[in-house]
Amino acid sequence: RNTSQMGREDGCALGDRHCTVPHERQFGPVVWVGPRDGRWIKVVDLSEIDESAPRPCPPYAVRRSEATIYVAIASFRDSLCAQTLFGLFSRAEFPDRIRVGVVQQNAAEDEDCVESYCRLAGDCRRSQVSVLRLDSSEAKGPTWARAQDLAMMPDAAEFCLRTDSHMAFANSWDTKSIEQWYRAENEFAVLSTYVADATQIRPDGTEVNVNGKWEVPHLCSIQWQDGHVRNMQAKAARNLRKPKLTTLWAAGLSFARCHAERAVPYDPETPYIFWGEEFSRTARFFTRGYDVYTPPRTVVAHDYKHTQGDPTHYKWNGKGGPRIHQNRTIQRIRDRSNRRIWSLLGMPGGDPADAPTGAFGLGDTRTLDQLIQFTGIQLTNRTTFANRCGNIDWVPWDCADRLADLKRRSPVLRADDGLLDTLQRKTASRDDDPVNDVLATAHLDRAGLAAIQLTTTAPPGLPDEPRVLSEPPPSRLLLLASLSGLSCFALILLRRCRRQRKRLLGGSSYHLTKVV
Numbered sequence: 001r002n003t004s005q006m007g008r009e010d011g012c013a014l015g016d017r018h019c020t021v022p023h024e025r026q027f028g029p030v031v032w033v034g035p036r037d038g039r040w041i042k043v044v045d046l047s048e049i050d051e052s053a054p055r056p057c058p059p060y061a062v063r064r065s066e067a068t069i070y071v072a073i074a075s076f077r078d079s080l081c082a083q084t085l086f087g088l089f090s091r092a093e094f095p096d097r098i099r100v101g102v103v104q105q106n107a108a109e110d111e112d113c114v115e116s117y118c119r120l121a122g123d124c125r126r127s128q129v130s131v132l133r134l135d136s137s138e139a140k141g142p143t144w145a146r147a148q149d150l151a152m153m154p155d156a157a158e159f160c161l162r163t164d165s166h167m168a169f170a171n172s173w174d175t176k177s178i179e180q181w182y183r184a185e186n187e188f189a190v191l192s193t194y195v196a197d198a199t200q201i202r203p204d205g206t207e208v209n210v211n212g213k214w215e216v217p218h219l220c221s222i223q224w225q226d227g228h229v230r231n232m233q234a235k236a237a238r239n240l241r242k243p244k245l246t247t248l249w250a251a252g253l254s255f256a257r258c259h260a261e262r263a264v265p266y267d268p269e270t271p272y273i274f275w276g277e278e279f280s281r282t283a284r285f286f287t288r289g290y291d292v293y294t295p296p297r298t299v300v301a302h303d304y305k306h307t308q309g310d311p312t313h314y315k316w317n318g319k320g321g322p323r324i325h326q327n328r329t330i331q332r333i334r335d336r337s338n339r340r341i342w343s344l345l346g347m348p349g350g351d352p353a354d355a356p357t358g359a360f361g362l363g364d365t366r367t368l369d370q371l372i373q374f375t376g377i378q379l380t381n382r383t384t385f386a387n388r389c390g391n392i393d394w395v396p397w398d399c400a401d402r403l404a405d406l407k408r409r410s411p412v413l414r415a416d417d418g419l420l421d422t423l424q425r426k427t428a429s430r431d432d433d434p435v436n437d438v439l440a441t442a443h444l445d446r447a448g449l450a451a452i453q454l455t456t457t458a459p460p461g462l463p464d465e466p467r468v469l470s471e472p473p474p475s476r477l478l479l480l481a482s483l484s485g486l487s488c489f490a491l492i493l494l495r496r497c498r499r500q501r502k503r504l505l506g507g508s509s510y511h512l513t514k515v516v
Helices: 003-010 081-090 113-121 142-146 173-183 258-263 277-287 328-344 368-375 400-409 417-425 474-483 487-505
Strands: 030-032 040-042 069-076 098-106 129-135 159-163 167-169 189-192 216-218 222-225 228-231 235-238 244-246 253-257 291-294 300-302 438-444 450-457 466-468 512-515
Touching: 069 081, 069 142, 069 173, 081 098, 081 113, 081 167, 098 113, 098 142, 113 129, 159 173, 159 258, 173 189, 173 253, 216 291, 228 277, 253 258, 277 291, 277 328, 277 368
Parallel strands: 069 098, 069 159, 098 129, 189 291, 450 512
Antiparallel strands: 030 040, 030 235, 159 253, 167 300, 189 253, 216 235, 222 228, 244 291, 438 450, 450 466
């Protein structure tokens, strides 16, 4: 559906970023902002209406099938942990590329997560799971527990998923997560939200089209709890074709390059913290140049029925936990953790002298004042002054040097310079495998570099959504472009890119990045 048609069907003027879209006209992406601020409004990126708008640093490319995903799980006496391991391996497209780190906090009578998983799976992947086994009496809350898993992260891990120990997974959740992440077109993107309920993934692993509009949770509003910023229940977005920029991060689902986890590690000096966990990490991500996005599809879901909805389920701050509210020693430690977070964020009750520094402090890429304006959350007096659930804009920073450094250190980075020569020579060998509805698109980023992305139309029920193909050979690339009648267009655009780069950088060649 082309842009002009969309504009007519939803009743919005092209470029209108405040247009309310009624239910019957919601054919494109919309987001719920609340009854006072327009209800469902059309999602419009600034870059779609202003070519001069600043853009995030584009991601570098790796092959989906060769990108190792590290899954970090903190488990507290959770009987669903084994089922979570079974689901994440059995539903992955490339299970050999999955590595898991489990911080297990169990009592003597509890079932071991990995041993139970192996009994459930039969032929289990024990060698791909690392476990730190702790007694549940040692539990000190989610921030402390999650800080323990960094040591289990493999050096070669390219993507990291942080999630809970009671989750359900869609078919090919691994490659779908990578595809969704690439659609953000931001090397420093972090996909995160309050996870949808497990009922939104069917028993056969297929995804439920919620309300017929692929509705997903969208985290964007807060309340105050015990002096901390607390994420409120998620609002919603519909028909997203790519991740939507948002203001808040959630611990239950976080998917990004692993350099995000390495650059913004969990602070182990905040034991017994619950409400301050998520926003303190939001601030640390933001000030180090990372941006949080709502994923466009639900491929990992949360079993709320057997956790929050089950009074017999163990919780570190409830049944089976260390009785936080009755232990004065724990309360004193928790109060110290509160002050550490308030000091980090410049909030009342904190002291700048007590603010954490280094890896556990704020970054210097963006400022705390920029965070306040971006989120609409006034930390100095614990108020909010703006609704940021709708269309918001990326906060610019110069990422070129950091991106170059990350490329040099990536364990699976692929150089694609030879692809350009293949296109220019227009040599290709025939391939008997038919590929339908292929579209080759080219665009120029702000540095004058060219990026070619091969996409194919989505499965039925996902209109107009691009799906990134697995690694095609260069010959297939030219063939597909030729079949689409777009090879000439691509070559013209590439030559224009060369001229632009020569003007901007004084060079005579450019690098071609392929998103796969």
